Amino acid sequence: MQTVADRQTAETLDRADPIAALRDEFFIGDDSIYLDGHSLGRLPSAVRDRLGEMVSREWGVDLVSGWDRWLGWTTEVGDRLGDALLGAGPEQVAVCDNTTVNLFKAASAALQRRSGALVTDAGNFPTDRYVLEGLASSHQVEMRRIDIGFDEGPDPDAIGRAAEGASLVCLSLVDFRSGALAPMAEITEACHRAGALVCWDLSHAVGAVEIDLDATGADLAVGCTYKYVNAGPGSPAFVYVRRDLQREFRQPIWGWFAQREQFVMGPDYDPVAGVGQFLTGTQSVLGLAAVDTAVAVLDKVGIEAIRTKSKALVGFGTAAARALLEPRGFRLGGPQDPEQRGSHMSLHKSDATDICAGLAASGVFGDARPPDLLRFGLAAPYTRFVDVWDAVARTADVLSS
Amino acid sequence: MQTVADRQTAETLDRADPIAALRDEFFIGDDSIYLDGHSLGRLPSAVRDRLGEMVSREWGVDLVSGWDRWLGWTTEVGDRLGDALLGAGPEQVAVCDNTTVNLFKAASAALQRRSGALVTDAGNFPTDRYVLEGLASSHQVEMRRIDIGFDEGPDPDAIGRAAEGASLVCLSLVDFRSGALAPMAEITEACHRAGALVCWDLSHAVGAVEIDLDATGADLAVGCTYKYVNAGPGSPAFVYVRRDLQREFRQPIWGWFAQREQFVMGPDYDPVAGVGQFLTGTQSVLGLAAVDTAVAVLDKVGIEAIRTKSKALVGFGTAAARALLEPRGFRLGGPQDPEQRGSHMSLHKSDATDICAGLAASGVFGDARPPDLLRFGLAAPYTRFVDVWDAVARTADVLSS
Numbered sequence: 145m146q147t148v149a150d151r152q153t154a155e156t157l158d159r160a161d162p163i164a165a166l167r168d169e170f171f172i173g174d175d176s177i178y179l180d181g182h183s184l185g186r187l188p189s190a191v192r193d194r195l196g197e198m199v200s201r202e203w204g205v206d207l208v209s210g211w212d213r214w215l216g217w218t219t220e221v222g223d224r225l226g227d228a229l230l231g232a233g234p235e236q237v238a239v240c241d242n243t244t245v246n247l248f249k250a251a252s253a254a255l256q257r258r259s260g261a262l263v264t265d266a267g268n269f270p271t272d273r274y275v276l277e278g279l280a281s282s283h284q285v286e287m288r289r290i291d292i293g294f295d296e297g298p299d300p301d302a303i304g305r306a307a308e309g310a311s312l313v314c315l316s317l318v319d320f321r322s323g324a325l326a327p328m329a330e331i332t333e334a335c336h337r338a339g340a341l342v343c344w345d346l347s348h349a350v351g352a353v354e355i356d357l358d359a360t361g362a363d364l365a366v367g368c369t370y371k372y373v374n375a376g377p378g379s380p381a382f383v384y385v386r387r388d389l390q391r392e393f394r395q396p397i398w399g400w401f402a403q404r405e406q407f408v409m410g411p412d413y414d415p416v417a418g419v420g421q422f423l424t425g426t427q428s429v430l431g432l433a434a435v436d437t438a439v440a441v442l443d444k445v446g447i448e449a450i451r452t453k454s455k456a457l458v459g460f461g462t463a464a465a466r467a468l469l470e471p472r473g474f475r476l477g478g479p480q481d482p483e484q485r486g487s488h489m490s491l492h493k494s495d496a497t498d499i500c501a502g503l504a505a506s507g508v509f510g511d512a513r514p515p516d517l518l519r520f521g522l523a524a525p526y527t528r529f530v531d532v533w534d535a536v537a538r539t540a541d542v543l544s545s
Numbered sequence: 546m547q548t549v550a551d552r553q554t555a556e557t558l559d560r561a562d563p564i565a566a567l568r569d570e571f572f573i574g575d576d577s578i579y580l581d582g583h584s585l586g587r588l589p590s591a592v593r594d595r596l597g598e599m600v601s602r603e604w605g606v607d608l609v610s611g612w613d614r615w616l617g618w619t620t621e622v623g624d625r626l627g628d629a630l631l632g633a634g635p636e637q638v639a640v641c642d643n644t645t646v647n648l649f650k651a652a653s654a655a656l657q658r659r660s661g662a663l664v665t666d667a668g669n670f671p672t673d674r675y676v677l678e679g680l681a682s683s684h685q686v687e688m689r690r691i692d693i694g695f696d697e698g699p700d701p702d703a704i705g706r707a708a709e710g711a712s713l714v715c716l717s718l719v720d721f722r723s724g725a726l727a728p729m730a731e732i733t734e735a736c737h738r739a740g741a742l743v744c745w746d747l748s749h750a751v752g753a754v755e756i757d758l759d760a761t762g763a764d765l766a767v768g769c770t771y772k773y774v775n776a777g778p779g780s781p782a783f784v785y786v787r788r789d790l791q792r793e794f795r796q797p798i799w800g801w802f803a804q805r806e807q808f809v810m811g812p813d814y815d816p817v818a819g820v821g822q823f824l825t826g827t828q829s830v831l832g833l834a835a836v837d838t839a840v841a842v843l844d845k846v847g848i849e850a851i852r853t854k855s856k857a858l859v860g861f862g863t864a865a866a867r868a869l870l871e872p873r874g875f876r877l878g879g880p881q882d883p884e885q886r887g888s889h890m891s892l893h894k895s896d897a898t899d900i901c902a903g904l905a906a907s908g909v910f911g912d913a914r915p916p917d918l919l920r921f922g923l924a925a926p927y928t929r930f931v932d933v934w935d936a937v938a939r940t941a942d943v944l945s946s
Contacts, residue, residue, distance in 0.1 A: 171605045180609045187605040195831075199596050203777055204572045204588035208581040208910070214778060244800035244826030245646055266812070271801035271826055274814040278799030289812075368827065376604055377615060377830035398679030399645035400672035408915060411667070411690075413675040425645030425672055426769065428829045429778035430596075509609070514809060 149464040151537070154529035157460065163445045163453055167526045170374075176507040177531045182320075182348060182488045182521030183511055185374030185438075194437040195376075198430055210429070217432040218401070218423055224436060225382060228443045229373070230346070230365070231356030232384055238419050239369070239382045239435050240427050243347055244271045245397075246366040246383040249422055251279050251312055253385075253393035254341050254364065260311030261286035263340065265298075269320050272345050276314060285311070295322045297479045304334030312341045312364075317355065318348040318486030321517055322478030323458075325353060325486050329360040336361065341389075347371060351442055352487035352524070354451050357384055364389075372487065372523055375438040380431040385419045399424035442525060453524040455482035460529055461489050461522060464536040472543045477517065489520040491539075502542040508535045550864040552938070555930035558861065564846045564854055568927045571775075577908040578932045578939075583721075583749060583889045583922030584912055586775030586839075595838040596777075599831055611830070618833040619802070619824055625837060626783060629844040630774070631747070631766070632757030633785055639820050640770070640783045640836050641828050644748055645672045646798075647767040647784040650823055652680050652713055654786075654794035655742050655765065661712030662687035664741065666699075670721050673746050677715060686712070696723045698880045705735030713742050713765075718756065719749040719887030722918055723879030726754060726887050730761040737762065742790075748772060752843055753888035753925070755852050758785055765790075773888065773924055776839040781832040786820045800825035843926060854925040856883035861930055862890050862923060865937040873944045878918065889922040892940075903943040909936045 158164060171187045178186060202210045221239045226232030240246070251262065262276045266289040273289070280287035290306045292298040292315065307313050313335045318325050328344065335342045343364035349355060351372030357365055365384035369375040385393060394415075400406055401423035402415040415421040442450060459482045465474065469491060477490035493499065493516060500512035510520045520535055559565060572588045573579075579587060603611045622640045627633030641647070652663065663677045667690035674690070681688035691707045693699040693716065708714045714736045719726050729745065736743045744765035750756060752773030758766055766785035770776040786794060795816075801807055802824035803816040816822040843851060860883045866875065870892060878891035894900065894917060901913035911921045921936055 171601075173606050178608060184604075184609040184612070186608065187600065192600050192605065195600050196597060199588065199593050199777070200572075203585075204593065205574050207579055207587065208585040208912070210778060211585070241642070241646065242800075242826035242828065244802070245642065245798060248798045248800075248825075269801075270804065270807075270810040273812070274799040274801060274804065277814050278797055282797055370827070376600070377611060378827045378832070379829070381826070396679055396683055397646060397649045398675040399643075399649075400670075400675060401645070403671065403675065406671075409671040411674070413678050424649075425643035425782070426771070426779045427643065428780070428832055430831055431779070431829050511609070 149460060149467050151530065151533050154460065154533040157456065157529040161453060163449050166445055167528070169441050170526045172526065176509060177535050179508065179510045179520040179522065179527070179535055181523030182371050182519065184370055184377055185372055185523060186526050188374050188438055188441045190441055191374070191376065191434050191437045194433050195430055198433045214429045217429070218427055219420060221432050221436045222382060225439050226384065228439050229350050229355065229447055230384060231358055233358055235418050236387050237382055237384050238422050239380050239432055240423055241381055243345065243366050243368045243381040244275055246381050247272060247275045247314070247343070247345065249395035249397060250343050250364040250366055250383055251276060251314060253395045254312040254343065255279060255283050255285065256394055257392050258311050259283065259285055260309055261288050263288040263290060263306050263310045263313040265292045265315055266290060267319070267321065268316055269345065269347065272314055272316070295324070295478055297324050297484050298326050298331065300327060300330035300334040303331050304338050307335040307338035307340040310338070310340040312343055314343045314345065316345045316348060318353065319478070320348050321490060321513060323485045323488045323490045324478045325484055328362070332361050348486055352454055354447055362386065369435045369438065373435065373438050374441065375434040379434050380428055383422050385422060390418050393421070395422050397424045401425055450524045454487040454522060457522040457524060457527060457529065457532055458482040458485055458487060458489065461520065461532040461536060464533055465489065465491060468536050468540040472540060487522050487524065489522065491518040492516050493518065499539065499542055503539060506538050506542065508538050510535070550861060550868050552931065552934050555861065555934040558857065558930040562854060564850050567846055568929070570842050571927045573927065577910060578936050580909065580911045580921040580923065580928070580936055582924030583772050583920065585771055585778055586773055586924060587927050589775050589839055589842045591842055592775070592777065592835050592838045595834050596831055599834045615830045618830070619828055620821060622833050622837045623783060626840050627785065629840050630751050630756065630848055631785060632759055634759055636819050637788050638783055638785050639823050640781050640833055641824055642782055644746065644767050644769045644782040645676055647782050648673060648676045648715070648744070648746065650796035650798060651744050651765040651767055651784055652677060652715060654796045655713040655744065656680060656684050656686065657795055658793050659712050660684065660686055661710055662689050664689040664691060664707050664711045664714040666693045666716055667691060668720070668722065669717055670746060670748065673715055673717070696725065696879055698725050698885050699727050699732065701728060701731035701735040704732050705739050708736040708739035708741040711739070711741040713744055715744045715746065717746045717749060719754065720879070721749050722891060722914060724886045724889045724891045725879045726885055729763070733762050749887055753855055755848055763787065770836045770839065774836065774839050775842065776835040780835050781829055784823050786823060791819050794822070796823050798825045802826055851925045855888040855923060858923040858925060858928060858930065858933055859883040859886055859888060859890065862921065862933040862937060865934055866890065866892060869937050869941040873941060888924065889920050892919040893917045894919065900940065900943055904940060907939050907943065909939050
């Protein structure tokens, strides 16, 4: 971990950054410091251009004949996303719907395969908890909310014990508050030993950390593309269904985009065998194009290089926060080792919301989450070490003023 | 109905068309005749401009602070759509997800309120049938597929008899094949007398015919916005939930966008009481902006004027088809009176698919649906009477060649 924290070090680190040029791929209109990419990533210029072309040419000129191409995009873009960012071989990922709807389909399919308790982190992202709560209620199965110790890093053995007799364990790979990165392979293995399937919510991980769904044996995964993937506000989500389980699953929203011969429009539902069974109806074509292009932007340097820089940014930010913010009453949340974190810093102080507002007035954009959390998302593709230094230094200034 | 059908009459009708100028609001790149607006409507220039601004300014510059505005758009745009095109008072329409997912939520909510058979037209649009088939299977209720006589115009009394003991009847207001327009008020009343709720699929009706959800007593409705509303490929769908039933319904996909205090992120699902309970997760912000602007384009003249022109186009097209196509072996499908039709013509001939391909080669774009149907969508906002004449005349040419 980086231990010397000052602006000169930040400048040195920026000069040595092998992927510094990736920042030029993004539209950056002013000198404000945007550390909210964990909520909505910046606009890649290529996505802006692609969307302009999508609207003017593909919709405006090609009109309905565009569907000859667009029809396959849900799984074609899924394959590209899976290959570049998820460690998923082909025909296992579909880009569609939103994370909530995808988790509903995935967890329903797991329950339909085998009834049993649903397990999740009591501190998991709200929509995950609500979806599972609804399914536990309608399927009359137990809803187990466990404390998986995300502030220190979750314990696979404890999760394995909680998974006994359950049908599905659903966890976030990166916790949206503490930033802790769960040990994916170990937790998946512990749950499998207990007889439960695992569904990972990758929303705060995809585009920021290396993910290897196939190798870790994950059964199901969902996630959004508007954070570190930079595909725009409300861009479509994705769902991963492990190949050798696809035939065992039947998700409950039976729609025409899953139908084997879609345009024969036959009398009975006869879905495809693969991940396409998780498709519902018509998806946003603009959204699919945005995901496709946004993934290609990250793939210019690859997720390994992005993760390497992300860890360096987090290490540097942690050192800076220890030097400037801990003495002023901030507590650093989650694991301190960048290897055990995603790409955002978690800073706790009772007046975090006010501090966040004060920072925004000085051109530093993080976000606050109740009751006391200030988050700085350090999106490696466009965040510089000097940005991290300046954000921490201005936070200290806000505290002093 | 228009009975004289020749090109000169078409030119006269175009000159007298009070909403002819609305065509100028659309991007029309060449002189091809696009009669596939019932599948994907043309691009309104204002939507292209709005999407450009959404991407460059609202996403690119405003970044996450844009969510201060975007958060309410699902129901704000829903209100505007409801007022302009659905005859729905405020707080009953949400723009979200796709038609398949919305129908799943709506029909699930009806089943949760009271168990009982699901009823639909055996010839209804495939995704409607598949969604209901899946729900009938998972809820173990009867699935009644009836022949509602859409080729002649459906019979409310027969539908009322089929609705006895059912929980929900789901029908399309305009049949996607025959073009028949169902008598909404009469059917809704007959189903209510039988004790069943009614959900209307408005996909082939919205933006083309006058709809009065509130006055006809409809309980639920869904529909897409990429056909006659012209909001672009895969633009979001909508769901209508009658105000006095909202508290009786609980849809099954419990997500954070329905949560009462969304950003308090409380432990338990505590949804809003209104139509917002039908929201799931994050929606496409670009899609919502497109719907908002596309509705405003139609609202420049209003749905009454659009419907008046649509009926005149259909009447003229029918007269032309009788004169030129019936003698060449085409059968005109569905009711012949424009008052009893939506905005597309249905022409049956065994080689419809080949004829459709031949027409495309001559610059006329309709579409073919198996086994024998050629459809011409006469979208009143941008279709001229001469387009209708030329399309029918070129169809006759294709048959002669």
